[in-house]
Amino acid sequence: MNSPLHSAAPSAPQLISVIAPCRNERAAIDAFCDSALAQQLPPGWQLEVLVADGRSDDGTRERLAERAAQDARLKLIDNxxxxxxxxxxxxxxxxxxxxxxRFDIHTEFAPDYLAECLAALARTGADNVGGPWVARGQGATGRAIAAAFQCRWVVGGARSRDRAYEGEADTLYLGCWPRAVFERFGGFDEQLVRNQDDEHNLRLRLQGARLWQSARIRSVYQPRSRLSDLFRQQQQYGYWRPFVMRKHGQPGSVRQLVPALFVLALAGGALLAPWWPWPLGVLLASYALYLAGTSLAAARQAGEWGLLARLPLVIAAYHLGYGVGTWRGLTDLLLKRRAGQHWSRLTR
Structure with a gap:
């Protein structure tokens, strides 16, 4: 594939397009626009930012229209x-x-984010590049959610959370592609409410494409700030995982199956408890030890020991939400039931 980074004459400006979906994000939309439009591009590059609004009814759409009228680089797309x-x-x-x-409404991007994406594409020849997925929460619970999110013992050693990793990856946060990648591999699967990015990256890898993570591509993501919102989010991520597996015959990685196996073990132990209570007891005791150790590791990594009281519940919400969601998705898939509103409505 010929790189678009070297295909134009020096006097002909090249365009990089930022795409971002949103719905009912009035509180965050101005900060997002400021961050996206403040990108400092290399000489010879120009920017357009396309925000696809999902029929917002909280004022987001009107504010986007106002911002687009003020800056021709910003465009409102209907979704x-x-x-x-x-x-x-x-x-x-x-x-x-x-x-x-691809940009995310709840992420703040370094001014050289796109410049580093272009540099990584040129340097590596990869089909998709991205930076580490770094979270910064608001409030005590939000900070605990971010601390757990960043801890390798919570997320199964996912390289996408490693701030220092530079190299090939199995999936990426957001992403930046030469346009020809979409012409070759197609766009995003519209049957998936969640996990469409993981599915797209898996599709690329299975067909021989290369993904590259660069520590120089910097951004900060704002996770959920309430435990109930985190649990619902993880349920949805888990719910749509079996649909990705059905499409490709495999998960994106083995770690994505662990929460479902844990929930299965809990359910099996509970069923056996009236006759053999010890398997459930051993499982719960082992998980309690794991939560204690992982909470210590996450608090130490975040430099906030005050989060220790919240971290066990946060970590359990990650695992149980994802695991329960996976089994519900698998059940609906096997019974050929359509996803209900709970599993299809995006929440924040």
């Missing part, structure tokens, strides 16, 4: 189906850039 995958594809269809970068 009538209101989910992330259709929004990404709608923005992708309208994008004119030789390079496409």
């Amino acid at each position: 009538p189906d209101r989910i992330v995958s259709t929004g990404l594809n709608a923005a992708l269809a309208a994008a004119r850039g030789a390079v496409i970068a």
Whole structure:
């Protein structure tokens, strides 16, 4: 594949297109626009930012229209189906850039984020590049959620959370692609409400594409700030995992199956408890020790020992939410039931 980074004459500016889906994000939309439009591009590059709004009814759409009227680089795209995958594809269809970068409304991007993406594409020849997924929470619970999110003992050693990792990856946070990648491999699967990014990265890898994570590509993500919101989010991520597995015959990685296996073991232990209580007791005791050790590790890594009281519940919400969601998704898949609103409505 010829790189778009070297295909134009020096006097002809090249365009990089940022695509971002959103719905009902009035509180966050101005900060996002400020961060996206403040990108400092290398000489010869120009920027367009396409935000696909899912029929917001909280003032987001009107504010986006106001911002677009003030800056011609910002464009409002309609997303009538209101989910992330259709929004990404709608923005992708309208994008004119030789390079496409996905942004997230709840992420703050370093001013050189896109410049480093372009440099990584040119340096590595990869089909998709991205930076580490770094979280910074608000409030005590939000900070605990971010601390658990960043801890390798919670997320199974996922390289996407490693701030220092530089090299090939199995999946990436957000992403930046030469446009030809979408022409070759297609866009995002609109049957998936969640996990459409993981599925797209898996599809690329299975067909021989290369993914590259660079520590120089810097951004900060704001996770949920309430335990109930985190649990619902993880349920949805887990719910849509079996649909990705059905499509490709395998998960993106083995670690994505662990929460479901843990929930299965809990259910099996509970059923056996009236006759053999010890398996459930051993499992619960082992998990309690794991929560204690992992909470200590997460608090130490975050440098906030005051989070220790919250971290066990936060870590359990990650695992149980994802595991329960996976089994519900598998059940609906096997019974050929359509996903209900609880599993299809995006929440924040």
